Structure formats: C-alpha cells, structure tokens
Amino acid sequence: MNASEAMDRATADVVVIGLGALGVSALWRLAERGVDVLGIDQFAVPHAHGATHGKTRLFRTICLEHDALGAWAQLSHRLFDALSAETGKRILDITGxxxxxxxxxxxxxxxxxxxxxxxxxxxxxxxxxxxxxxxxxxxxxxxxxxxxxxAAGAAFPEAYVEAALARARSLGARAIGGVRVTGIRPEGEGLRIDLAFGSLRARQVVLATGVWLQEFAPGLPLDPVRTxxxxxxxxxxxxxxxxxxxxxxxxxxxxxxxxxxxxxxxxxxxxxxxxxxxxxxxxxxxxxxxxxxxxxxxxxxxxxxxxxxxxxxxxxxxCVINRTPDNQFIIGRLPALGGRLIAAGGDNGHAFKHAPAIGEVVAAITTDTSPPLETDFIDPGRFARVLA
Ligand SMILES: Cc1cc2nc3c(=O)[nH]c(=O)nc-3n(C[C@H](O)[C@H](O)[C@H](O)COP(=O)(O)OP(=O)(O)OC[C@H]3O[C@@H](n4cnc5c(N)ncnc54)[C@H](O)[C@@H]3O)c2cc1C
Incomplete structure (x- = not known):
C-alpha cells in the first residue's frame, strides 16, 4: 500500500484544517476532551506564511473590541499558563x-x-x-x-503553536504538516477531505485556514489583507x-x-x-x-x-489578517455540508490572545456541548443572509 492509499483509508472523528494559532488550539482542546482528532496544514508548522509568526503578540484581558472578550482573554490566560506548566514552554510574559x-x-x-x-x-x-x-x-x-x-504583556506565537501541538499529540491527536487540502465533499454520513495526495474521511471538519478560509467557505464576508x-x-x-x-x-x-x-x-x-x-x-x-x-x-x-x-x-x-464587516471573529457551524463544517476564523488581527478560548469554544461546538463563554457575537449565523 503506498502513502496515498494509506491516506485514503485514514479516518478521524474530527479533522482540523490549518494549524496556525486557531487550528492548534482546536486540536489541543478537542484532544483534551478525548476526541479522535487529526490536524493538517499545507506547511510544516510553525511557519511564517500565515498569521502566526513574528515572535511576539500583545496580550491583555482588557479588550476593547467587544464587551464579552475580557472573559475570553481571561480563560485564554488560564489555558496559556496551564499549557506552559504542562510543556515547560514560555508562552506569556506579563510585564504590564x-x-x-x-x-x-x-x-x-x-x-x-x-x-x-x-x-x-x-x-x-x-x-x-x-x-x-x-x-x-x-x-x-x-x-x-x-x-x-x-495584567498585560507579550505572548509568544511560535512557542504556543509548538506547545499546543506537543500537548495535543501527547493526548493522542495526530498532526500532519506539508500537505494541502484541496477540497471537502460529502460522503455517506460524513465528509471526504481531498489532499494534494490521497484523501481522508471525517465526521466533522474544523476550518481554521486563516486568510484561506474563503476557499472552503465562499459565502463568508471576509476580507483578507496584508499587514x-x-x-x-x-x-x-x-x-x-x-x-x-x-x-x-x-x-x-x-x-x-x-x-x-x-x-x-x-x-x-x-x-x-x-x-x-x-x-x-x-x-x-x-x-x-x-x-x-x-x-x-x-x-x-x-x-x-x-x-x-x-x-x-x-x-x-x-503578515496577514482576515477582516469581517463587524470586526468580530466567525466561529461556529456553517450551514453547508449538513452542518459538518465548523469555522474558526475572521481573526481581524486580534485573535492570538484569544486562541486557547477559541479552541475551547470550537471543541464545545464540535462535541455539541455548551461553550463556556458568550458566543452570539461570533456566530456565523449573523451573516445568515449571505450564507443562505
Ligand atoms: C502584524 C500582526 C500583528 C498582530 N498582533 C496581534 C496582537 O498583538 N495580539 C493578538 O491577539 N493578535 C494579533 N494578531 C493576530 C493574530 O496573530 C492572528 O489573529 C492569529 O495568528 C490568526 O491565526 P489563524 O490560525 O487564524 O491563522 P494562520 O496562522 O494563518 O493559520 C492558518 C493556517 O491554515 C493553513 N492552511 C490554509 N489553507 C490550507 C489548506 N488548503 N490546506 C492545509 N492547510 C491550510 C495555513 O498554512 C496556516 O498554517 C496580529 C496579526 C498580525 C498580522
């Protein structure tokens, strides 16, 4: 059996496409829940071709972008600290x-x-x-x-990606770098994910593809820009x-x-x-x-x-960011493909500090449990007219 045939037989309950800050967070938080999860990225991770590189990001819990986001950043702070303790990686430096x-x-x-x-x-x-x-x-x-x-300071994106990936793997998650996903289609009760070589099967897919999100969710009102x-x-x-x-x-x-x-x-x-x-x-x-x-x-x-x-x-x-009309993230189930796609994107250039919380919310949505945070403002349903 060659590598492509082996891939064709591979299955996972959930496949996370994209292993930048949001994708590794989803992978890690799903793995913490014991979900059979596989992550895949077109590049070896971490890398400098998307949005999650450049050594530092500003971290603060006092968030101006939405009233609810303070609680998101507080949860992220706790999860960053837990991940640091588990992996020995320095992810946050709280300098004020x-x-x-x-x-x-x-x-x-x-x-x-x-x-x-x-x-x-x-x-x-x-x-x-x-x-x-x-x-x-x-x-x-x-x-x-x-x-x-x-309580403000700097967070370290590459260290975070490495730590979240390592922790997810230690919990049984699988991750593949350097393989591009070329399409997603329905197959039986689930989805077939076509790759540059071979394919995979999954029950659900998390789309954490950054500025490449529209390739798989063309209806979303996104504006990818360089900054x-x-x-x-x-x-x-x-x-x-x-x-x-x-x-x-x-x-x-x-x-x-x-x-x-x-x-x-x-x-x-x-x-x-x-x-x-x-x-x-x-x-x-x-x-x-x-x-x-x-x-x-x-x-x-x-x-x-x-x-x-x-x-x-x-x-x-x-670096690149993906803007939305209201400057809020897009996280939640999309109506296409029987609701089996969960979007985690629309970062608007301020998502790194919320990445672990986003992972937790994605894991809750994917496992049909209640997210631990307010989510109405990031639900893709607010763009229902364009998604219909
Ligand atoms: C200049 C700049 C400054 C910023 N400052 C801050 C800050 O101070 N504080 C803060 O909180 N946030 C900040 N941000 C935002 C933060 O960095 C981003 O919100 C976050 O990194 C987004 O991560 P992501 O996972 O959505 O995207 P990405 O890191 O781009 O990940 C998407 C991944 O999907 C993969 N992918 C795409 N298509 C495919 C495919 N077909 N097959 C397989 N893989 C695929 C890509 O290779 C990539 O790895 C800043 C961003 C920029 C650009």
Whole structure:
C-alpha cells in the first residue's frame, strides 16, 4: 500500500484544517476532551506564511473590541499558563502595559470601561508622570493620560503553536504538516477531505485556514489583507527596561502599538489597523515583498513619537489578517455540508490572545456541548443572509 492509499483509508472523528494559532488550539482542546482528532496544514508548522509568526503578540484581558472578550482573554490566560506548566514552554510574559491617549479617546475610555467590567484596577498617570516613567514616549499632548494595566504583556506565537501541538499529540491527536487540502465533499454520513495526495474521511471538519478560509467557505464576508510586522533597533541609551507593551492613540486615525523590553533587542512597533483601508489580497498569490510605501507612515510616526528608535526599521516581515464587516471573529457551524463544517476564523488581527478560548469554544461546538463563554457575537449565523 503506498502513502496515498494509506491516506485514503485514514479516518478521524474530527479533522482540523490549518494549524496556525486557531487550528492548534482546536486540536489541543478537542484532544483534551478525548476526541479522535487529526490536524493538517499545507506547511510544516510553525511557519511564517500565515498569521502566526513574528515572535511576539500583545496580550491583555482588557479588550476593547467587544464587551464579552475580557472573559475570553481571561480563560485564554488560564489555558496559556496551564499549557506552559504542562510543556515547560514560555508562552506569556506579563510585564504590564500602558494605554496612552486623550481622556476621551477610544483607547482610554475603552480601557476604563473594559477594566470596570472585569473588576480590574488600572493606575492613572498624567502627562508629566507618563514622561517621567516611560521617557521613550515623546511629543505627548498636554491632556494625555496613561492607564497602566498590570495584567498585560507579550505572548509568544511560535512557542504556543509548538506547545499546543506537543500537548495535543501527547493526548493522542495526530498532526500532519506539508500537505494541502484541496477540497471537502460529502460522503455517506460524513465528509471526504481531498489532499494534494490521497484523501481522508471525517465526521466533522474544523476550518481554521486563516486568510484561506474563503476557499472552503465562499459565502463568508471576509476580507483578507496584508499587514506587516516591523521592528526597530533602539538607539544607544534607549531605556528598554522602561518600555512596556503599549497602545498609544495619537488621534482617531493614528494609533501606535509596540512590544518593548522583550528579548532585550529589537522593538516591534506597528500602526493600528482597524478601519485603515488596505488592499484585499489574493491568498493564492500573497505578495511578500516589502515596499517603502508600506513603511512611510510608520517611520514618520516613530520619528516623532518614539525618537529613541530607528530611524529606519531593522526588520520587516509580512503578515496577514482576515477582516469581517463587524470586526468580530466567525466561529461556529456553517450551514453547508449538513452542518459538518465548523469555522474558526475572521481573526481581524486580534485573535492570538484569544486562541486557547477559541479552541475551547470550537471543541464545545464540535462535541455539541455548551461553550463556556458568550458566543452570539461570533456566530456565523449573523451573516445568515449571505450564507443562505
Ligand atoms: C502584524 C500582526 C500583528 C498582530 N498582533 C496581534 C496582537 O498583538 N495580539 C493578538 O491577539 N493578535 C494579533 N494578531 C493576530 C493574530 O496573530 C492572528 O489573529 C492569529 O495568528 C490568526 O491565526 P489563524 O490560525 O487564524 O491563522 P494562520 O496562522 O494563518 O493559520 C492558518 C493556517 O491554515 C493553513 N492552511 C490554509 N489553507 C490550507 C489548506 N488548503 N490546506 C492545509 N492547510 C491550510 C495555513 O498554512 C496556516 O498554517 C496580529 C496579526 C498580525 C498580522
């Protein structure tokens, strides 16, 4: 029997397609429930071709994107910690984080409201206190305030993927890298999953294919776009130790974020993405070249507001995100193929901190049990008209 024939005979109760942050989370949480689960990715994982690479992601439980997400991030925090303890991998570094902006800005008002909802304390700093405590931040407006969230920090995406995969395997899950799924079709009571070579059979499929989601769920209103990761080398004398993760809303159309003081070297800085127009990408032909026009706005902002860095980036790496019309994830059963497909996508560039919770919700949906979190706002059913 050759490899292709062996594949044709392979079956799993659930196949997870895509092993980025969301797919490995589903694999791990399904394996924890004792489900016979197999994960598959077109690349060897972890890899740098999707959305889950680049060493760090901002982590916080004070989430501005939706009222319910604080509880999601809290569950993720517990699961990140449990996974670290089980695998010995460092996945989170809680250094605290500061949100800076006008008291009426979305960043400050949203942080206050989200902290209140979670019953968390955030310390308030006025402009002079910000300048004294975090001197890297320059050209502060007279009315700027800073809110320090002691529970924020950085998460490490590649380490997480490796740890979740290792834990899932130790629980009996199977995972295959370097094999592309080319189609999914009904077969008897289940589904046949066609691969670049051979095929698999499963009762249900979790679609965690990132910007490639529309290939299998063409009705979903998704907008895959490119958004680069950019690092700057601090100039001599830059106080790296006084530079925690931050989000700084300079104006309604200009937000800077960054992860500093991690790894002791380069600092990752980016521009806020929500609402920023970006060209839709073709997932089949992702342009990975870097053009100076991608960087100009960021370089100008860094030169003015963080002048102790740069002036030019030390490293740039393309990344991708999948936008939805309401900036919320799409997680749940799709009506096609008898409801046997479960989508886990629409990440909108803020899903890493929620990945373990997303895995838990996907595992609950797949096993027809109640998710432990509020899920109405991420249900694909909200796009019922386009899915029908
Ligand atoms: C620049 C940038 C900064 C970000 N910052 C933050 C942050 O600070 N905090 C935060 O929480 N989030 C952040 N995010 C978002 C976060 O990184 C993503 O939401 C998350 O990584 C998405 O993971 P995913 O599993 O959906 O996608 P991916 O990691 O892209 O995984 C999809 C997988 O599916 C596989 N696949 C696709 N098609 C097929 C196929 N046909 N067959 C087999 N395999 C297939 C791909 O190979 C890939 O491995 C950021 C994202 C970017 C781009």
């Amino acid at each position: 984080g500061v949100m800076i902006g006008d008291p009426d800005s979305g960043a400050i008002r949203g942080t206050r409201a989200a902290a209140r909802r979670l019953g968390l304390e955030v310390e308030r700093f006025d402009r002079d206190q910000i300048a004294a405590r975090w001197p890297a931040h320059s050209d502060l407006a007279p009315g700027d305030v800073g809110l320090f969230d002691p 680069s990761m950019t690092w700057f080398a601090p100039a001599p004398g830059f106080a790296l130790a006084q530079f925690p993760v931050f989000i700084r809303e300079i104006s309604p159309t200009l937000t800077l974020w960054g992860h500093g003081g991690i790894g002791g070297g380069e600092i990752k800085v980016g521009l806020g993405d929500v609402g920023v127009p970006r060209a839709r990408l073709d997932p089949a032909h992702i342009d990975r070249g870097i053009e100076t026009r991608d960087l100009r706005a960021l370089e100008q902002a860094v030169a003015r507001y963080l002048p102790g860095m740069g002036p030019r980036p030390s490293r740039v790496d393309p």
